């Protein structure tokens with residue numbers, strides 16, 4: 328049995344999906360005029376930047392995708408290129424969402440439709456992105472990567488985690504806190 332190198336990434340997807348759920352619920356409430364906590368969107372941007380992007384996407388791009396390319400998957404015109412492009416598209420939504428949420432926090436109500444549009448764009452993109460990784464790319468990685476590469480990959484994941492001590496726990500706590508507020 329070869330060492331699994333995608334379960335840890337799928338577990339991280341679950342926390343990202345919990346934040347996406349929260350964003351979708353807050354956007355729906357915002358559209359109905361029942362929500363004006365702009366700080367939630369700034370906290371969401373912080374989560375997406377630091378947990379989804381710097382932590383998870385960095386492990387994906389630098390370790391998992393790199394291993395696939397080293398083991399024969401083309402870097403261009405391939406699923407890897409498509410996944411990289413979607414990471415970039417996500418970053419653009421997040422930049423626009425942050426700018427709009429900051430202006431709303433400063434009292435500019437005209438930014439509400441921008442927040443709705445950018446947040447929806449991001450959640451739709453990431454849901455489909457995660458589905459493709461969980462159902463196509465990660466299972467493919469489990470089929471093709473040789474065992475000797477896998478040990479080095481787990482070490483590289485551990486190194487990325489050690490470089491950001493407490494980060495995963497901090498963002499699990501953030502998501503849990505907003506879930507409890509939303510349920511109340």
Ligand SMILES: [Fe+2]
Pocket residue numbers: 384387410414456460
């Ligand atoms: Fe990804």
Ligand SMILES: [Fe+2]
Pocket residue numbers: 336340383387457460
């Ligand atoms: Fe991912």
